[in-house]
Amino acid sequence: GQNIDQPTEMTATEGAIVQINCTYQTSGFNGLFWYQQHAGEAPTFLSYNVLDGLEEKGRFSSFLSRSKGYSYLLLKELQMKDSASYLCAVRDKGRSQGNLIFGKGTKLSVKP
């Protein structure tokens, strides 16, 4: 079957580092996306991983292990504006047109 798990909520302190985990089960993995969504706004694209390893983009990094069905999003030097929901989404070859399956999202609260 197809399933994506990520923690419902996390809290971290301004200036710190936080890691948001995502585990998935698919019939044919073909890429993983991370999105950020502020309350009441559209999800915006953060990162894409299709091969194992770490992709770094400024303060944000995303890691993938295909053998473990596991990814994480790492946020460094946290800022108050990073308070948002973070959505993990997997592309599955078994779905028509390789459509995405979304996790339920992790709500991150950054405190002073």
Add this chain to the structure above:
Amino acid sequence: DVKVTQSSRYLVKRTGEKVFLECVQDMDHENMFWYRQDPGLGLRLIYFSYDVKMKEKGDIPEGYSVSREKKERFSLILESASTNQTSMYLCASSFRQGAHAGQPQHFGDGTRLSIL
């Protein structure tokens, strides 16, 4: 910048009404999608379209239909609105896969629909 525009941010309708939600994108994307987003359930795919006049059911198509008469426009139709269709509706678009495998879906700002 990619722009996905949804016709309304907030909409209030009555039970039994026929409701139209409109979405337009300006990036010549082949694929367009309609999702609903509910607390604790995340984003769920209702319908998608990979070409003009083509449509496929997503994970929760019951009670909905769609129309894609032009490449840039994708409409979601609630044939007879019910209270359990109160939700946030998000439209998205992307290039067709293949050479564009890493290209993300781009989302509109959403329509918060309330059915009374």
